[in-house]
Amino acid sequence: MQERDALLKKKVQDSVEQIPRDKLELLDPIIEKYQGSTSYLIPALKEAQEMFGYLPMEVQRKLSKGLNIPAPHIYGVVTFYSFFTITPRGRHTIRLCLGTACYVKGAKEMLEIIVREIGINVGETSKDGRFTLEAVRCLGACGLAPVMMIGEDTHGNIIPSATLGIIEGYQ
Amino acid sequence: MVTLTIDGTKVTVKKGSSILEAAQQAGIRIPTLCHDKRLIPYGSCRLCIVEVTSRGRTRTMPSCFNPAREGMEVATNTPSLRESRRLQLMLLLRSHPLQCPGCDAGGDCELQNLVFEYEVPELNFGRQSRYFHLDNDSHFIRFNMNLCIRCGMCVRICEEVQGQSELSFVNRGIESEVSTDFDRPLDCEFCGQCASICPVGAISSKWLVGTGRRFELKDTSTVCAFCSLGCSLSLGEKDQKTVYVSSPPESPNQGSLCVKGRYGWPIVYSENRLSVPLIRKNGSLVESTWEEAVQSVARGFSSVKDKSGPDSLAVLGSQRLTNEEAYILGKFTRTILGTNNLDHAAGIGYLSLTKGLAPILGYAASTNSIREIRGSSAVLLLGADLTETHPVAKNEVILASSRMKAKVIVVDSIKTKLTDRDGIFLKVPPGFEDLVVNSMLKFIIDEGLFDRASLDLRVDGFESLSASLESYSPESIASYLDVDPEMIKKAATFFAKAEKGVIILAEGLNKSRDSIALSKAATNLALITGNIGKESCGVYVFGEKANAQGAIDMGLLPDSLPGNQSLSDEATRSKFENLWNCQLPVNPGMKAEDLFKAAEEGKVKGLYVVAENFIDNYPNRKQLERALGKLEFLVVQDMFMSSTAKMADVVLPVAAPYEKSGTFTSAERRVQLLNPSSKKKIGKTDLEIFSILANLMGNPELASQSCSEIMDEIASVVPMYAGISYDRIGSDGLTWPCVDPEDSGSPVLYEGGFPLGKARLVPADPPRIIPENQGYYRLIPTITKFHSGSFSEWSPSLMEVCPGRFAEMNGKDMSTLGVNEGDLVKVSGNSDNSLELTVKESRRALLGTILVPYHFSENRLNLFSDWGSVEILVSVEKASK
Incomplete structure (x- = not known):
């Protein structure tokens, strides 16, 4: 029973990569900017994630000390919002909308193509570190369905067969 | 005040109280799973919903965070409310494993009780299981998140009351659980508040797992024997062995405990407890019988006394003795041994702190009760690292800081955890806190940040104080201490302008005997800013050990008799002589410090040490060791083979505080009852030993009374204990001064004025020189x-x-x-x-x-x-x- 429990428990892996000390110093300007008010945790985390691509333990601990916010609280926020991640991401995040409108207009086929051709499923990162695939519920652009975001770019009215062509444009 | 009707009963409550509090006041129970009086209402369980009719409209709302309003009609138990609660319980049960027969919390589970009470017949929804592993990695506390109902009480008490924020909700939705960052084991205060507040079995005490269930345990209520806050304890015993310690929610400490109180009790079962008396024979301590040991103690003391006079004997008592034991020990020392050479460790620390209060205000004790700290709007901590020394009092500062937005001003040589709170941190070298306080006083007086008119009515000595502060300008003190003068000014302004200001001093080894200067300065500051004699104000002194206040009240001191009554006063002495039926030695005895010097010079030859381990705790170990080497006869009475006991000629094993009766007086002057657990005690209680020795040494009447009779005797000679007797103490204790049997005690001192008529400000001494520490x-x-x-x-x-x-x-x-x-x-x-x-x-x-x-x-x-x-x-x- 306990063995099964241990297997099934969705444990978040400790970040494997060690972030070197001097690289952690990059966080200092963020800490300086948001110090003194605990209500700016989310913007601070967002900027930190933009800097490192993800939020490993060292980064969270450093922010915790610098911003004087308890580490468990930061971890709670990071694990609550799907936007934040503790594991490294690909260089480009593909956010594929699987909301109703996109779904009926072909997002399902697009997903299949990505899974087959790029070789990653939802929530995974490709081996070469190029892409991370995320499924989102709605991007608020149903008029352009099916919609996909790659990084900051939004692509709409996609014909499923053109999916790969769009993705190939991102190195 | 607002009046409302709950289930047909009219209730009048304070404005701002919730409907739930109003119902509780009226004795009407509303079920809750996420509410605790220590916490800010949260409203997550939705079981406390009530129907409220107001201005002709009926609505259903949670009672925990909706305020009671004038004229409300509240129904708490209608059929539709019952149905709604039943549905809510079914939803909770959806992902709560139904392993009640094997669950540690069985019988002590709020969810189980409510499911029973609301007769939840069957589960209409499909089950949704979660699989979290059992987390046994932390000390004392086990997590089984499968059982969690996400009421959030653990997370909230950790943040709101403890100020720790060690726990948080992590992940989202059905996956959410209470944990630390990256699921590491706890690294916190280990106060166990999370485990004690958990309404189900999700967080529990490891020792209870598989040991016993709450309803099987026999509870004995007593008082914590570690620090001086006097938290009530409830010792849960199974088969006459303590397995669980908690604190009742209705106790003065509201059920909050720290790690020592909650998890320190295995000390009673330590395998190192002494159980038989030891006597030194041919250089080594060997086991002996009680008969032989007490005979040899009595003979030893008598022979030293006969040979070298009574003043060649000395006694060191302890702040861990009960009031009754301390009183009898004092009596024993002064009447049978015939000397005033009597002191204890509080004479080094706690006494000097309280000594500053007495000449200014009247009593040598904290002015207000601990629970009032939470209502203050500024807290000045002078060398008081409460997180470490008195965690439960620290909670009060956290509450003041978060709920009253109180500024926390920390003056310390350590950057304590409370410096994280909103406020000011002023660093000083150890023992120089008084410089900052006097400098704050100087600034407040110069800027006129005090009410002169009310000061004149109640207080004398203003001119001499203000003249004595000449050299304490913030600029000069700041440059002296290497801090920013603006910080001192800011701290002074905060404190002076605060509506209610609290000053806290705590005992510790990093305090010198000069702490008297600090407590004087602190008391002056409290008086000048009008923070004496009111609720949520005042000066607090927290001792390190359980009965620090009691030991002083009971006169374990070389120069004063019980009740802080001076030994040199003829009338006092004759009062005690009449009562004790003897002649008291007139000359004040030696303080601990002088006593060891005298022993080194061979003037003190016999030493009786009761529950004190001075060789490890008193300053200047080399001198202590030299002094011990010169002693002819050393008797140590202790629970353990301490370093001091190892040097003794006779060692007498004593019972633990949880094994005896008596009273402790806490730092808030609350006299509380200790009750022995049903476990058979090891050794004899200190009181029994005093009585045996008194018997052998020729005064059988001295200690033949029971604890309650001794308290009656104390009441007859100590004015502030006059109204205290065992029948009256009850579970909450009584706060002295309690002057007659009708008096219900006085949590706030000086409300009606000062015992000396007016308070007397004491001038400050010139600033002391801070020694250079170049290179060290x-x-x-x-x-x-x-x-x-x-x-x-x-x-x-x-x-x-x-x-x-x-x-x-x-x-x-x-x-x-x-x-x-x-x-x-x-x-x-x-x-x-x-x-x-x-x-x-x-x-x-x-x-x-x-x-x-x-x-x-x-x-x-x-x-x-x-x-x-x-x-x-x-x-x-x-x-x-």
Whole structure:
């Protein structure tokens, strides 16, 4: 029973990569900017994630000390919002909308193509570190369905067969 | 005040009370799963919903966070409410494993009780199981998140009350659980509040797992024997063995405890407890019988007394004795041994702190009750690292800081955890806190930030005080202490302008005997700013050990009789002589400090040590050892083979505080009852031993009374205890001064005026010189929250969380020395004493200081200290392997 429990428990892996000390110093300007008010945790985390691509333990601990916010609280926020991640991401995040409108207009086929051709499923990162695939519920652009975001770019009215062509444009 | 009707009963409550509180006041129960009176209402369980009819409209709303309003009609138990609660319970049960027969919380589970009460017939929804692993990695506490109903009480009490925020909700939706960051084991205060507040079995005490269920345990209510806050304890015993300690929610401490109170009790079962008396024969201590041991003690004392006179005998008592024991010990010393050579450790620390209060205000004790701190709007902590010394009092500061937005002004030589709160931190070298306080006083007087008119009515001595502060301008003190003068001014302004200001002093080894200057300055400040005699104001002095206040009240002192009544006063002396039916020695005795000097010179030959381990705790170990070497006869009465006991001629084993009856007087002057657990005690109680010795030494009447009769005798001679008797103390205790049997005690002193008529401000002494520490580190002996004196060293559980031999240092100092965390450093004092310790990087340590906990006898830290000064200069280097 306990063995099964241990297997099934969705444990978040400790970040494997060690972030070197001097690289952690990059966080200092963020800490300086948001110090003194605990209500700016989310913007601070967002900027930190933009800097490192993800939020490993060292980064969270450093922010915790610098911003004087308890580490468990930061971890709670990071694990609550799907936007934040503790594991490294690909260089480009593909956010594929699987909301109703996109779904009926072909997002399902697009997903299949990505899974087959790029070789990653939802929530995974490709081996070469190029892409991370995320499924989102709605991007608020149903008029352009099916919609996909790659990084900051939004692509709409996609014909499923053109999916790969769009993705190939991102190195 | 608002009046509303709940289930047909009219209730009048304070404005701002919730409907739930109003119902509780009226004795109407509304079910809740996420509510606790210590916490801010949260409203997550939705079981406390009630139907409220107001202005002709009926609505359903949660009662925990909706305020009671005038004229409301509230129904708490209609069929539709019952149905709604039933549905809510079914939803909770959807993902709560139904393993009740095998669950540790069975019978003590709020969810189980409510499911029973609301007759939830069947589960209409599909089950949704979660699989979290059992987390046994933390000390004392086990997590089984499968059982969690996400009421959030653990997360909230950890943040709101403890100020720790060690727990948080992580993940989202059905996956959410209570955990730490990255699921690491707990690294916190281990107060166990999360486990005690959990309404189900998701967080529980490890010792209870598989041991017993709450309803099987027999509860004995008593008082915690560690620090002086006097938290009520409930010892849960199964088969006459304590397995669980909790605190009743209706106790003065509202059910909050710290790690020592909740998890320190295995000290009673320590395998190192002494159980048979020992006598030194041919140089070594050998087991003996009680008969032989007490005979030899009586003979030993008598022969020293006959040969060299009564003043060649001396007695050291302890702050861990009950009031009754302390009183009888004083009587024993003064009447049978015939000497006033009587002192105890509080004479070094606690006494000097309270001594500053007495001449100014009248009583040598804290002015207000601990629970009032939460209502203050500014808290000034003077060398009081409450997180470590008095965690439960720290909770009050956290509450004041978060709910009253109180500024927390910390004046300390350690960057304490409370410096994280909104406020000011002023660093001072150890023992120089009074400079800052006097400087604040000077600024307040110069700026006119006080009410002169009310001051004149109640207080004398303003002119002499203000004249004495000439050299205390913030600028000069700030440059002296190397802080920003604006900070002192800001601190003074905050405190003076605060509606209710609290000043807290705590005892510790890093306080000198000069703390009297500090407590005087603190009291002056409280008076000038009008913070005396009102609720949520005042000066607090917290002692380190359970009965620090009681030991002083009971006169375990060389120069005063019980009730702080002076020995030199003829009338007082004859009052006690009549009562005790004897002639009292007139000359004041020797203080502990002088006593050891006298022993070294051979003037004191016999020493009776009761529950005190002075060789590890008193300053100047070398002198102590020399003095001990000269003694002819040393008797030690202790629970354990302490370093002092090892040197004794006779060792008498005594019962633990949880094994005896009596009373303790807490730091808030609350006299509380101790009740023995049903476990058979080991050894004899101190009181029994005094009585046997008195019998053998020719005064059988001295200690033939029971504890309650002794309290009656105390009441007859100590005016502030006059109305206290065992029948009246009850479970909540009585707060002195309690002057007659009708008096219900006085949590706030000086409400109606001062016993001396007017309070008297005392002029400040000129600033003391801060010694140079060029090239040296300041060693600060600290207290950790896991320990209490050297007593807790015998508690296996506390030693498990916090074993000894570590030092805390600032990260910058560590890189200067070239040491990393975990390395050994060598600390050397001015003579040949040195010490090797593992170093930890700590934000608590300021530059140029090294913090070493003083509890561990193996550290022998008092090799470095001296009676006179607190300044310990050491050199620190990396230890060669």
